[in-house]
Amino acid sequence: MDRHSSDRDPFANHWREALEDAEVVPSERVWNMIAKSLDVFKYRHRAQMYGFVAAIAIMIAISVSIQSKWLGSGTYDGNVYLSQSSDQNPSNDQMLATDTSPSIGPRAASNEFVFLDLNQFHLNSEDQKAQKKHYALTTDKKVLSPDKKEYTLLDKPMVVKRTIASVLSFYPRSFLKEKSIKKKPHSWAGLKIGGSSFNPNYEMINADDMLAGGGLNSGFMDDKEGTVTSLDENMLVGTNRKIEVNLGMTIKERFVLEGGLQYIQTELVQQSNFVVENISYPMSMTAPSQSVVAENTNKSVKNMQETTYMSTETELENRIDFASVPLRAGYIFLDQRLSLRVNAGLVTNFYLGNIHRSLDEKNPIVEFRSNDNSLYRDISFSGQTGVSLGYRLLQNIDITFEPNYTQSFQSITRSYMGFSSVPNGFGVMAGVRYNFN
Amino acid sequence: MFDSDKVLIKGCKKHKPRAQEALYAKYSKPMYAIALRYVKAIQEAEDILQESFIKVFQNIEKFRGDSSLPYWIKRIVVNTALNHQRSKIFLYPMVDVVNLDDRVVNEDVFSEFSYQELVKMIMTLPDGCRIIFNMYAIEGYKHHEIAEKLKISEGTSKSQYSRAKKLLIKMLESKNHIKYG
Numbered sequence A: 001m002d003r004h005s006s007d008r009d010p011f012a013n014h015w016r017e018a019l020e021d022a023e024v025v026p027s028e029r030v031w032n033m034i035a036k037s038l039d040v041f042k043y044r045h046r047a048q049m050y051g052f053v054a055a056i057a058i059m060i061a062i063s064v065s066i067q068s069k070w071l072g073s074g075t076y077d078g079n080v081y082l083s084q085s086s087d088q089n090p091s092n093d094q095m096l097a098t099d100t101s102p103s104i105g106p107r108a109a110s111n112e113f114v115f116l117d118l119n120q121f122h123l124n125s126e127d128q129k130a131q132k133k134h135y136a137l138t139t140d141k142k143v144l145s146p147d148k149k150e151y152t153l154l155d156k157p158m159v160v161k162r163t164i165a166s167v168l169s170f171y172p173r174s175f176l177k178e179k180s181i182k183k184k185p186h187s188w189a190g191l192k193i194g195g196s197s198f199n200p201n202y203e204m205i206n207a208d209d210m211l212a213g214g215g216l217n218s219g220f221m222d223d224k225e226g227t228v229t230s231l232d233e234n235m236l237v238g239t240n241r242k243i244e245v246n247l248g249m250t251i252k253e254r255f256v257l258e259g260g261l262q263y264i265q266t267e268l269v270q271q272s273n274f275v276v277e278n279i280s281y282p283m284s285m286t287a288p289s290q291s292v293v294a295e296n297t298n299k300s301v302k303n304m305q306e307t308t309y310m311s312t313e314t315e316l317e318n319r320i321d322f323a324s325v326p327l328r329a330g331y332i333f334l335d336q337r338l339s340l341r342v343n344a345g346l347v348t349n350f351y352l353g354n355i356h357r358s359l360d361e362k363n364p365i366v367e368f369r370s371n372d373n374s375l376y377r378d379i380s381f382s383g384q385t386g387v388s389l390g391y392r393l394l395q396n397i398d399i400t401f402e403p404n405y406t407q408s409f410q411s412i413t414r415s416y417m418g419f420s421s422v423p424n425g426f427g428v429m430a431g432v433r434y435n436f437n
Numbered sequence B: 001m002f003d004s005d006k007v008l009i010k011g012c013k014k015h016k017p018r019a020q021e022a023l024y025a026k027y028s029k030p031m032y033a034i035a036l037r038y039v040k041a042i043q044e045a046e047d048i049l050q051e052s053f054i055k056v057f058q059n060i061e062k063f064r065g066d067s068s069l070p071y072w073i074k075r076i077v078v079n080t081a082l083n084h085q086r087s088k089i090f091l092y093p094m095v096d097v098v099n100l101d102d103r104v105v106n107e108d109v110f111s112e113f114s115y116q117e118l119v120k121m122i123m124t125l126p127d128g129c130r131i132i133f134n135m136y137a138i139e140g141y142k143h144h145e146i147a148e149k150l151k152i153s154e155g156t157s158k159s160q161y162s163r164a165k166k167l168l169i170k171m172l173e174s175k176n177h178i179k180y181g
Helices: A010-019 A028-073 A118-124 A128-137 A207-213 A290-295 B003-013 B017-037 B042-062 B069-091 B115-123 B127-138 B143-150 B154-176
Strands: A081-084 A141-144 A150-154 A187-198 A202-204 A227-235 A238-250 A255-280 A306-335 A338-358 A364-369 A379-392 A397-408 A419-421 A424-435
Touching: A010 B115, A010 B127, A010 B154, A028 A187, A028 A238, A028 A255, A028 A306, A028 A338, A028 A379, A028 A397, A028 A424, A028 B017, A028 B042, A187 A255, A187 A397, A202 A227, A238 A306, A238 A424, A255 A338, A306 A379, A338 A397, A379 A424, B003 B017, B003 B042, B003 B069, B017 B042, B017 B069, B017 B115, B017 B127, B042 B069, B069 B127, B069 B143, B115 B127, B115 B154, B127 B143, B127 B154, B143 B154
Parallel strands: none
Antiparallel strands: A081 A150, A141 A150, A187 A238, A187 A424, A202 A419, A227 A255, A238 A255, A255 A306, A306 A338, A338 A364, A338 A379, A379 A397, A397 A424
16 A cells, blocks of 8 residues: 555546545544444453453463372382481481371372471471481481582482472472361351453343333333334343452361352443334324224324334443352362362352443443342352462461352343343452461 | 654553544544545445444554554555445456546646545445545555455456546546546
8 A cells, every 4th residue: 555656647646645635524423333332342351351361370270280189199219319407406307207198289298208398397297206217217418409508318218209309399388388288177267359251141032021121221211202113132241340258167178168248240231222113193183092093093093193213222331239149169189388279169149239321421320229120130040160279378368369160050130021141251359368277 | 653643552552541532533534534435425434434443442452563553544444444345346247348548637637626525526436446446546556456455357457447537537527617638
């Protein structure tokens, strides 16, 4: 484009020069339509972001759990095992297996041998006899490690082969300092905030029921004079904002139960396209009574009335508020300073109300509450599965990050409304967890 | 690129509504004039403009500044217009009529018309030759490039341009009551 030369037809060049700086002002309608589309795009973009973050987090969680499992079952055939010998007391130099719980994870995996932080180990060690026995078998060689700390060289015979050669290269040492899964049950309270995508999976079932029910944007339709004769509607992808408080406890060594209370705010865009039929009579004539119209339907009355059809396209922002009660069961894969748990559960959603807004102005057009016989069910159920990643920040406090997927089991709208919406979506929650014991 | 364009691009990349509106305000008028040249009806030009600016905002992150911002937007508008018109090009068979009109029109003639009038003349051309006239005369494509882009023969492109030229000269003559050539 824009390559003009002298060998081109001069007629073409004249036109180009004449129209080069042409400007015509478009109607305002164009920008209004663009602005609406950008609003829809904004929601789609957010929804995609939630899905993307959740997918990445799930991949990280899966890779961490697979790696920890692999580390727990692998063997190492090397001859040299290092233990940090910063402790001056020779009786503390050696490491022994004391935790025989069938744990998974880098540190817990070696249920017969631990070779990491001796100080930490010694604090955890309960079997003094075993310590002495193993001390007698070891030699007292020292080597210099790449981190410039002194390590004691251990004899191979004293060490059971189920060791982890490269734990330190895989995980930061700080992940491994905490004692692994405790046998005694523990409980926690948590606070999480986050969001998710909201894919409404909108489907029209019965157009007549939908017309009778007033459709999605009934508040908007009420303002129209005349009869709505056709309706074409759609719910577009939106987003959820969530805040949750929860309580949880271990019910068996690795199994947990968690329940909570959530407030969910769903925002999405609804499109309605409806045709309004309006019957009017010329000014000079008085409108005939209904009985007259009935009698003369096939005669002259038809000619007396003027029927106009008006097609209206509406896009509205719909904000739906839910209070939800999630109940989840989980299985702990890793319980170190870094913890990993897989959850699945049932969420009961209580509809609180919804607000329709114009995309241009944020003032509510119409508000519905749960007792207004709204088009949404008062109670609906959905399933949720996810992965909870935790990191021990302070003695009793974890920070958590939870990618999840939610699928509704039923339509969130009432069955007689003529359409259904069975939403699903990927989400991410982040928060803090206080461990009571 | 002007600094103000850089600021607008930065804002649009962050999906800031004010930046988007400012960018639209700055470039919608010349782009609408381009869209009008490709269509017969104003409604269609508005659709092209709307679609083009949505594409601009959705793809602004891909804009690396290799060309100027107005040139990049113009390319989007032209491509959108061509996509809109593509179906029409094939509805009407383009017959190769190699009958190139070599009449010479004086440059001064154009100064007697406003660009709105000139745009209206282009809008009245038949679909096929209107598109080719726009691409060749105003956008600066060569006939073999047009042929490749529209999947037609080079001869068709030339003959359609010739037809457009003939019709436009007739329009210029009739509106100005002057005989050219």
